[in-house]
Amino acid sequence: AFDVLVIGGGPAGAAAAVYAARKGIRTGVAAERFGGQVLDTMDIENFISVPHTEGPKMASALEQHVKDYDVDIMNLQKAVGLVPAKTAGGLIEVKLENGASLKSRTVILSTGARWRNVNVPGEAEYKNKGVAYCPHCDGPLFKGKRVAVIGGGNSGVEAAIDLAGIVAHVTLIEFDSQLRADAVLQRKLASLPNVKIVTSAMTTEIHGENGKVSGLSYKDRNHDSVHRVDLEGVFVQIGLVPNTEWLKDSGVALTPRGEIEVDYRGETSIPGVFAAGDATTTPYKQIIIAMGEGAKASLSAFDYLIRQVPA
Numbered sequence: 001a002f003d004v005l006v007i008g009g010g011p012a013g014a015a016a017a018v019y020a021a022r023k024g025i026r027t028g029v030a031a032e033r034f035g036g037q038v039l040d041t042m043d044i045e046n047f048i049s050v051p052h053t054e055g056p057k058m059a060s061a062l063e064q065h066v067k068d069y070d071v072d073i074m075n076l077q078k079a080v081g082l083v084p085a086k087t088a089g090g091l092i093e094v095k096l097e098n099g100a101s102l103k104s105r106t107v108i109l110s111t112g113a114r115w116r117n118v119n120v121p122g123e124a125e126y127k128n129k130g131v132a133y134c135p136h137c138d139g140p141l142f143k144g145k146r147v148a149v150i151g152g153g154n155s156g157v158e159a160a161i162d163l164a165g166i167v168a169h170v171t172l173i174e175f176d177s178q179l180r181a182d183a184v185l186q187r188k189l190a191s192l193p194n195v196k197i198v199t200s201a202m203t204t205e206i207h208g209e210n211g212k213v214s215g216l217s218y219k220d221r222n223h224d225s226v227h228r229v230d231l232e233g234v235f236v237q238i239g240l241v242p243n244t245e246w247l248k249d250s251g252v253a254l255t256p257r258g259e260i261e262v263d264y265r266g267e268t269s270i271p272g273v274f275a276a277g278d279a280t281t282t283p284y285k286q287i288i289i290a291m292g293e294g295a296k297a298s299l300s301a302f303d304y305l306i307r308q309v310p311a
């Protein structure tokens with residue numbers, strides 16, 4: 001059995017594994033895809049002290065750093081269930097898709113999240129070539145350019161307000177007849193001179209030229225007419241879905257949106273089970289934050305272990 005078993009091999013999981021291994025305790029990492037969302041990222045310019053790097057480069061550096069320690073890395077392993085310890089301080093079980101199960105005295109959940117796609121022609125083709133999902137990450141790449149934000153919930157409206165301060169013009173596209181964001185955000189958005197809000201609009205296609213985004217088409221749902229907007233960037237903001245479906249029957253408390261509830265130490269509702277990164281309630285889904293939270297959850301797991309009476 002492990003002392004610390006980390007589920008997920010993104011920035012949060014890698015940080016948790018390094019911190020645990022440095023305590024000299026038995027550490028394992030099981031991940032469906034080591035590297036996580038970082039593998040899908042092009043340029044990273046907000047990882048402080050590293051002015052610029054690329055996703056695949058950071059992903060392999062994450063894995064290399066973990067491999068420098070005595071950590072049992074189980075890549076391409078998907079967790080499908082968690083069974084809490086039967087007795088206080090007992091072993092927690094994590095079931096894998098391949099039928100095997102792993103046991104550990106503590107578990108750190110860091111299975112991350114995924115952006116919901118609009119699934120229109122051009123989205124996949126121009127991902128990282130004008131189609132973006134993270135305004136904190138990619139906003140500055142569109143300085144002085146024209147962008148659209150798809151989605152009029154809180155994250156879409158926050159993104160539009162944020163981007164309006166950087167880019168030349170923002171078109172906010174909402175499917176419904178009205179925005180769903182908090183009133184205070186909507187008032188702020190309406191006060192900005194370089195933002196146009198289009199409601200009852202269904203995005204139908206993202207266009208490109210010379211390998212880059214050049215426009216977006218939407219259907220006016222009231223008049224069935226199709227309109228085209230010329231622009232250089234599209235931010236898709238229709239939801240970030242935590243990869244926590246596999247925890248539904250585990251007893252780990254999740255919010256209605258599926259985020260793992262954690263306290264300020266990264267502890268979940270189940271003793272010995274900790275969590276970090278995009279899968280949790282911790283706000284602002286960023287690499288630097290996921291790594292810090294992973295380190296914190298790992299130190300909390302160690303603190304939990306040293307308080308257990310030897311069996």
Ligand code: FAD
Nearest residue numbers: 008009010011012032033036037079112137277278286287
């Ligand atoms: P993830 O990176 O999502 O990793 C989750 C891990 O868990 C993966 O290894 C995954 O395979 C594994 N996993 C999932 N489910 C299971 C399961 N059931 N069993 C086993 N393993 C599982 N942030 C920045 O700070 N700067 C940027 O420039 C930036 N750009 C981005 C660009 C894009 C296109 C995207 C998508 C995100 C970007 N982000 C950026 C956000 C950043 O990538 C995330 O905040 C960060 O990766 C979260 O780390 P994490 O470890 O919590 O989760």
